[in-house]
Amino acid sequence: MARSATRKRPAAPSGASSPARPGVNPKAPCPCGSGRRYRHCHGSGYAPPVTRPFEGLPGEEHWVALRELVPAATAPLRTADGREVTLASVLPGGAPALVRASGEILLGVQLQGSSDDVSRDLGTALAAALEAPAGAPVDPGPVGGAGSAGPRLQELLDLTAPLEVTVHADFGFWLEGVDAGATARAGLEQANAAILPTEVLPGLGAAYWVRPSGERAHLRWVRPEPEERLLDALARLRASGDVLLGEGTRYAGAFRAHGLLVPVWDLPAGVPAADWTDAATAFQARLERALGATTPLTADERRARAGLLSRQVTLR
Template identity: 90%
Template sequence: MARSATRKRPAAPATGNDVNPKAPCPCGSGRRYKHCHGSGYAPPVARPFEGLPGEPHWVALRELVPAATAPLRTADGRDVTLASVLPGGAPALVRANGEILLGVQLQGGSDDVSRDLGTALAAALEAPAGAPVDPGPLGGAGSAGPRLQELVDLGAPLEVTVHEDFGFWLEGVEAGAAAQAGLEQANAAILPTELLPGLGAAYWVRPGAERAHLRWVRPEPEERLLDALARLRASGEILLGEGTRYAGAFRAHGLLVPVWDLPAETPAADWTDAATAFQARLEQALETTDPLTADERRARAGLLSRQVTLR
């Protein structure tokens, strides 16, 4: 039976002796070894992008943003183009001119997205120009590729460019009719998305004619952020202006993503000032260390009731 992804087991002591699968696990959990540390079970990595420059943007490109790219540099100085998604959900590709593209929204994989992407990147770095990239079964048995944190230059900032369509798929490529048709089909499914400047991973999206949303991937520890949001909600300062609504938050790859409903007719650029003002209020609330008041505790409980885990 699969174990809960949120249940933690004690670490098993180092031992050079074989353990009887039916014997109690040396970690002291009280379970048989074959159902504990002998099962091969590994808990999901809560924050797979932790330690990477621009961690909130990695989360956004993985879960929120349809079409975006960012220059990436490996630890040994090779240039790579990070993309939200590649054709067919491919993990990576190498163009005829040698350009390497890595797709964050790769299909399949394991409970450690960083290792899946690192495995794909390592395969792309070894693949000849113009050849398909085959990283093997990501997350499959025997998969032990490197994590992104082992391959990426951790001192280079991540600068994201959001695109209106997937035209970057075919840049510098002589595409045939089938590729063009695939591109048009993919473009038809894109939701208008923009990155608000100077505000970290704050992404505006309009999913329909009636409403738009601001989805803001925050870097702060969850408990501290929830306390700050509760203070702002209790004081009536959590909104972004007239016609807005705090819709709740979801958790993705270990980070919290607050979401606001916005009027659809207001362009994305017009929300930059309101979001900047909110950022200032939030920073002030984050600095407050006083215990929550009764109203703030009730506000926090309300926030938690509207929070879900995406990944």
């Protein structure tokens, strides 16, 4: 299931790492993609966390959303050698990947456990699925924990193909084309009962509306901008009173997930998701103008920025 947007997640173990690779130049960039030299990264016996594991993938913001926010969604992927894969928010039992009898490969982004590089965890699972026979169990070996042994997603996927996400009302896609027994159907019904209604607002990137049970709905918007620049822009809007999405809304704060900032608004629960598209589009225009501002923050804007920082948590 999608993780809570208001709760800190315990940090993954970071004291262990994959062993140094023979033949790698210690001064060369580390193959893990961290941006550090190999001797200061995996070659040192200590692997620092990869803060943006999905960086470089098309639709990085949606990868973060499917990992942390969205209960039921899928998106087609294509590997570098042209094979088709279906990305899923979560798979039955939290499986990292599976191969159907038809040969269709599914990759689940919400892993039950992860290392300090989620991209390598998912790449390890995908590499195993690509080698598994149709209908056979996928055995990627240890995924997460002290570190996964396979390639990163950036090494396996076609990086020119856009990520087109479809949000589902339930997990029916789990059993598409499958002759499911009573146990599988019961598991599906149990999973469906826990889903929070979720929709993506069209044309606005990774802007996801969700309605928990209660008096408030929420808009959670995974933003692609660098955090400091985005915070300055949000501070300008808050100081001018332009950070809200309309009557009855409240800017609730933001959280960091996999290197990106996710602002959150509280919304009236009785208003459907589609009715927020215009307000969010207008906010996007205001935000773009604020992002383009070059003057230093005023005293009011600095105070607003401090208030924004006090409302932030980190998921990853």
